[in-house]
Amino acid sequence: MLRPYNKAATIWLRVLSGLLLSLSAFYHLTLQLIEELGPSDTVACYRQSWSFVSYHQVLKERYFISDSLGCLRRTVPMLLTLMILGLAALIGTSESQTGCYGDINKVDTTGASCTTARAESLPYCGVRASTTIAAKDLRTMNNYKTIIKNAGRKKCVDPAVIAGIISRESHAGTALRGGWGDRGNGFGLMQVDKRYHKLVGQWNSEAHVLQGTGILVNMIKGIQKKFPRWTKEQQLKGGISAYNAGLRNVQTYNEMDIGTTGNDYANDVVARAKFYKRNGYNN
16 A cells, blocks of 8 residues: 555656646647648747747757747747637547536446346346446447437537437337337337427437437436536436436435436446447447
């Protein structure tokens, strides 16, 4: 076991390493933009301005500092614009991996209840059961990977979350009869309820998945308003639970699944989504 001061030092080293890597990535991204958009003298100034942080240059070149400052004054307008673009690109890249509503890998889960597991003829419960069920659905799910990813991109939702819901709702369509389930009330891969929604598209179409994903987004936003102090990941999980049982059913974080089908809906979907995240369902 590490001593406290060694552990703290290790954490600080990791933070510093991460900052240096981010700075390096930002520099090269901005330089690439300048090389594509700016004149050659701007590129030279940009390189020189960044090397201003090197004390070796200061020692070697008598007029280096004044030259670098001159370059900075000449290139500040373009640099500011490109810095904003570079930061936006880095942030956008991170967001595209998780969607706009939190990181599914950071959501806690207990997995499938024993009720859900028994319905799938499994002798065990929990995350292991959810993972087993999701794995069984993977081959069929892959038939819809393109439309799932398209819907995820258009709605800014992690495709893995959509796949997790589709697995839970319809086993990627294999549990449906003519596209219908839930005693004729649920429609399509995501089981949109005809009693509460005007149905859109064919049961296995992108239009349908977009509608179901839109309903999920509305549930997440409803949870955000209801529980503004929850983290994004908690709100994501709450929205998943509400997709099944409605916003009113979500009263507390730890008991949000009480009243959902099998009393485990969000926990099961989250565990399945994590499996799909590891198996090709990301942006």
